[in-house]
Amino acid sequence: MGDYILLAVSCIFVNNILLIQYLGNCPFLGVSKKMETATGMAMAVVFVLVLAGAITWVVNHLLLKPFGVEYLRTLAFILVIASLVQFVELFLKKSIPALYAGLGIFLPLITTNCAVMGVCLINIKEEYSFMQALIASLTYAIGFGLALILFAGVRERILLARVPKPLQDTSIGLVGAGMMSLAFFAFKGMV
Amino acid sequence: MAKTVVQEFTKGLWAEIPPFRLVLGLCPVLAVTKTVENGVGMGIATTFVLVCSNILISLLRNVIPKNVRIACFIVVIATFVIVVELVMQAFAYPLFLKLGIFIPLIVVNCIVLGRAEAFAAKNGVVSSFADGLGIGIGFTLSLTALSIFREVLGSGTFTIPISSVSVPVFGPSFQPFNFLVEAPGAFVCLGLMLCVMNMLGKK
Numbered sequence: 001m002g003d004y005i006l007l008a009v010s011c012i013f014v015n016n017i018l019l020i021q022y023l024g025n026c027p028f029l030g031v032s033k034k035m036e037t038a039t040g041m042a043m044a045v046v047f048v049l050v051l052a053g054a055i056t057w058v059v060n061h062l063l064l065k066p067f068g069v070e071y072l073r074t075l076a077f078i079l080v081i082a083s084l085v086q087f088v089e090l091f092l093k094k095s096i097p098a099l100y101a102g103l104g105i106f107l108p109l110i111t112t113n114c115a116v117m118g119v120c121l122i123n124i125k126e127e128y129s130f131m132q133a134l135i136a137s138l139t140y141a142i143g144f145g146l147a148l149i150l151f152a153g154v155r156e157r158i159l160l161a162r163v164p165k166p167l168q169d170t171s172i173g174l175v176g177a178g179m180m181s182l183a184f185f186a187f188k189g190m191v
Numbered sequence: 192m193a194k195t196v197v198q199e200f201t202k203g204l205w206a207e208i209p210p211f212r213l214v215l216g217l218c219p220v221l222a223v224t225k226t227v228e229n230g231v232g233m234g235i236a237t238t239f240v241l242v243c244s245n246i247l248i249s250l251l252r253n254v255i256p257k258n259v260r261i262a263c264f265i266v267v268i269a270t271f272v273i274v275v276e277l278v279m280q281a282f283a284y285p286l287f288l289k290l291g292i293f294i295p296l297i298v299v300n301c302i303v304l305g306r307a308e309a310f311a312a313k314n315g316v317v318s319s320f321a322d323g324l325g326i327g328i329g330f331t332l333s334l335t336a337l338s339i340f341r342e343v344l345g346s347g348t349f350t351i352p353i354s355s356v357s358v359p360v361f362g363p364s365f366q367p368f369n370f371l372v373e374a375p376g377a378f379v380c381l382g383l384m385l386c387v388m389n390m391l392g393k394k
Contacts, residue, residue, distance in 0.1 A: 023296075071273060172382065
């Protein structure tokens with residue numbers, strides 16, 4: 001049990017997927033201008049990443065390994081993620097329309113979110129067991145959401161500030177992300 | 192015709208140079224630019240995937256049904272990423288280990304999919320090739336510039352690509368500016384470079 005808690009803390013804070021491992025930065029900068037879009041994206045990522053983490057682990061260990069075709073991992077994983085996103089979209093549209101209305105437009109964007117693919121690959125690279133992979137996927141996604149929502153708050157404040165013209169928009173956003181990354185950097189060595 | 196092909200090529204080098212003009216594919220830019228060798232290696236790998244997938248998608252553009260085009264593009268791109276992975280394992284194993292999961296992650300690099308969707312799906316083979324090569328070389332140049340800045344100031348060395356020899360740039364009394372090679376430095380550095388590019392203007 002203690003191991004799992006340690007893993008969770010390490011995935012949320014110490015190895016934060018966005019700010020320390022640099023994965024998923026395109027949606028990070030793209031949707032962090034408004035709090036609502038950031039929250040929607042964060043929820044969609046949590047939803048998809050847990051499913052993707054579990055399914056890709058199963059695909060890797062029960063399909064690719066026994067047949068000795070691990071070199072096809074990239075192709076298999078991206079297909080799993082793309083079809084999973086499509087499937088989740090259809091399922092939500094049909095059965096939980098309220099949730100679909102909230103997440104709808106973010107779901108297609110997740111296919112090319114490298115955080116999702118990245119976490120699935122990290123799960124395999126670190127040789128996690130199924131339970132560990134599940135917890136790592138969930139907590140990496142929570143770390144993603146945490147950083148994204150915090151950063152959206154920062155960016156809403158930046159809008160009110162007077163920023164020199166060349167620094168506006170993405171440029172000041174990246175510098176701000178650097179400062180936040182510095183804050184998360186302080187967790188290093190905690191686990 | 193010849194002139195337009197040249198234009199397709201050169202726009203990737205300045206007017207639309209990624210990641211500064213097209214703010215896409217930031218993850219590898221931030222992650223692999225710790226040393227010059229990694230930056231150049233990543234740039235070349237991405238260029239290869241970009242050129243090959245652009246050519247193939249442009250050839251297949253009339254065959255692929257509109258509704259499933261994104262899935263088809265991803266399969267094409269993933270195939271070339273696997274080719275790069277296998278080639279690098281065979282001929283550049285140390286570099287492959289250093290770049291780690293960022294080689295398979297080329298498949299979700301928005302630049303590659305973006306060019307397939309925005310350009311190769313609508314244009315002929317020759318101009319798609321020129322576009323892919325131009326954007327790829329532009330991406331490599333940006334990665335090289337960023338990694339030179341970060342490595343020289345951050346660890347005080349310059350790793351020559353391919354030979355992987357680290358040459359110290361400054362004297363022994365140089366105190367490396369560690370901030371730059373760590374994660375926060377990557378963000379700040381890219382942000383400031385974006386600012387400089389904005390100041391220089393479009394042309």
